[in-house]
Amino acid sequence: MSSTCSCAQHVKKLNQQISVMRKEIKNLRHLIDSAVRSHRKHLDSLLSALSHSEQLGVRLYPKPDQKVQDGEGISLEEGNIQTVPIGYISSCFPGKNGTPRQPGICGQSRATLRIEASIFNNPHHALIGLEHYSHVWVIFLFHKNGRLSCKAKVKPPRLNGQRVGVYSTRSPHRPNALGLTLAKLECITGDTLHLSGIDMIAGTPVLDIKPYIPEYDSPSGRTDFGNTVCPETEVSHSGGRTVLSEEEGRGFGFDVKEVSAGRSGWRRGQGAGGESTPLASRSRAEPFEGRHDERHGETEVCYSEAPPSQVASWVRAPPVASLAVRLTPHAETELRQFQPPGKTEPGRPSFRFLRGPEEAEAAIRDVLRADPRSVYRRTRCPDRLFYFVLDSAHITCWFGGDFAEVVRVRPAEPVPAGPEG
Numbered sequence: 232m233s234s235t236c237s238c239a240q241h242v243k244k245l246n247q248q249i250s251v252m253r254k255e256i257k258n259l260r261h262l263i264d265s266a267v268r269s270h271r272k273h274l275d276s277l278l279s280a281l282s283h284s285e286q287l288g289v290r291l292y293p294k295p296d297q298k299v300q301d302g303e304g305i306s307l308e309e310g311n312i313q314t315v316p317i318g319y320i321s322s323c324f325p326g327k328n329g330t331p332r333q334p335g336i337c338g339q340s341r342a343t344l345r346i347e348a349s350i351f352n353n354p355h356h357a358l359i360g361l362e363h364y365s366h367v368w369v370i371f372l373f374h375k376n377g378r379l380s381c382k383a384k385v386k387p388p389r390l391n392g393q394r395v396g397v398y399s400t401r402s403p404h405r406p407n408a409l410g411l412t413l414a415k416l417e418c419i420t421g422d423t424l425h426l427s428g429i430d431m432i433a434g435t436p437v438l439d440i441k442p443y444i445p446e447y448d449s450p451s452g453r454t455d456f457g458n459t460v461c462p463e464t465e466v467s468h469s470g471g472r473t474v475l476s477e478e479e480g481r482g483f484g485f486d487v488k489e490v491s492a493g494r495s496g497w498r499r500g501q502g503a504g505g506e507s508t509p510l511a512s513r514s515r516a517e518p519f520e521g522r523h524d525e526r527h528g529e530t531e532v533c534y535s536e537a538p539p540s541q542v543a544s545w546v547r548a549p550p551v552a553s554l555a556v557r558l559t560p561h562a563e564t565e566l567r568q569f570q571p572p573g574k575t576e577p578g579r580p581s582f583r584f585l586r587g588p589e590e591a592e593a594a595i596r597d598v599l600r601a602d603p604r605s606v607y608r609r610t611r612c613p614d615r616l617f618y619f620v621l622d623s624a625h626i627t628c629w630f631g632g633d634f635a636e637v638v639r640v641r642p643a644e645p646v647p648a649g650p651e652g
């Protein structure tokens with residue numbers, strides 16, 4: 232009897248211990264789950280930061296609470312994409328120094344883009360029909376930005392230290408670090424695009440290519456914009472509206488007189504309560520005078536004939552002047568030593584992209600005319616020598632008040648081959 236009793240007690244005790252252990256296991260599971268979740272979140276943000284900057288093609292794992300879609304866990308609907316470069320730029324600019332700030336600065340700047348075989352079974356098939364276009368949009372990643380930037384205001388070099396909103400500029404330092412360049416399509420050979428007028432450094436990962444179609448992409452090529460001045464184009468508002476005082480306007484280079492003369496300016500399309508003024512529905516062809524409102528210190532200006540598009544005046548009339556460029560006779564002689572691509576006379580360097588010393592000289596002049604120095608270099612250390620590499624030439628120059636002089640042109644170190652080349 233007593234042995235049956237102690238046995239039952241023993242079983243009861245064991246059951247109690249098992250139930251305690253079950254609870255502990257459950258708690259541990261909870262702890263492990265939440266640790267995994269938080270590590271995943273951390274890992275996700277690290278991976279997305281990496282994928283934004285240098286580690287292209289990194290797969291984002293599904294978030295713990297996110298539905299797995301297409302086996303990838305990446306939701307287009309939430310604005311997430313997995314970027315895979317379709318190719319890498321090979322360009323005559325191996326580094327950022329001296330690379331034009333916009334494609335229009337240096338028409339001779341050349342590059343090639345080979346579509347990766349890993350993207351399509353037949354990469355050249357993806358280019359069929361593109362030969363009918365003269366220009367292409369290149370969408371790329373600023374992979375050499377160093378770190379991601381989320382600053383709302385930036386200081387574009389053309390504004391010489393003044394800050395403006397990042398989205399009013401083409402600064403490389405922006406969230407998502409995407410660049411957009413309109414390049415000339417020289418020709419296509421197989422799976423490779425030959426481009427000119429570029430502002431991308433060698434090794435730039437390209438995410439997409441689209442044909443440039445003025446009928447779609449340029450307001451002057453489109454008819455669907457109609458003849459009205461859209462209220463959204465307004466810059467000057469007040470009371471729930473953005474106010475740009477005359478002084479601020481001038482700070483950014485707007486000039487009322489200039490505007491009245493119909494050359495450039497900003498306009499206001501709505502009244503104080505947001506109601507449309509006659510300006511908002513004014514025809515492009517109708518003349519309209521610039522006005523200054525003394526009470527509010529605001530300026531309301533309209534083009535005498537509204538152009539198809541409007542551009543901030545600092546783009547066309549930057550506070551930084553362009554420079555006169557000259558080469559010393561010694562530098563000129565050194566430049567003449569360079570041969571066009573494919574020529575291999577012993578003892579003389581060859582270009583990889585540029586067609587010869589004349590084209591290189593034109594490119595050097597274009598690059599320097601636009602003053603490629605950072606605002607810091609220009610203002611804080613103007614007397615320092617400036618170096619940049621153009622194709623296979625290493626250029627040394629110095630800057631005076633309103634000129635740049637090339638003093639030396641030497642063969643550059645060979646550029647490494649592969650995606651970075």
Ligand SMILES: C[S@@+](CC[C@H](N)C(=O)[O-])C[C@H]1O[C@@H](n2cnc3c(N)ncnc32)[C@H](O)[C@@H]1O
Pocket residue numbers: 327328330331332333334372373374375376401402403409410411412413430431432434435436
């Ligand atoms: C001002 S951005 C403009 C690029 C493009 N046209 C745009 O508007 O998006 C051009 C400058 O970006 C820099 N750059 C070019 N390729 C880059 C890359 N892959 N990574 C980081 N910076 C780059 C060069 O210094 C170049 O002068």
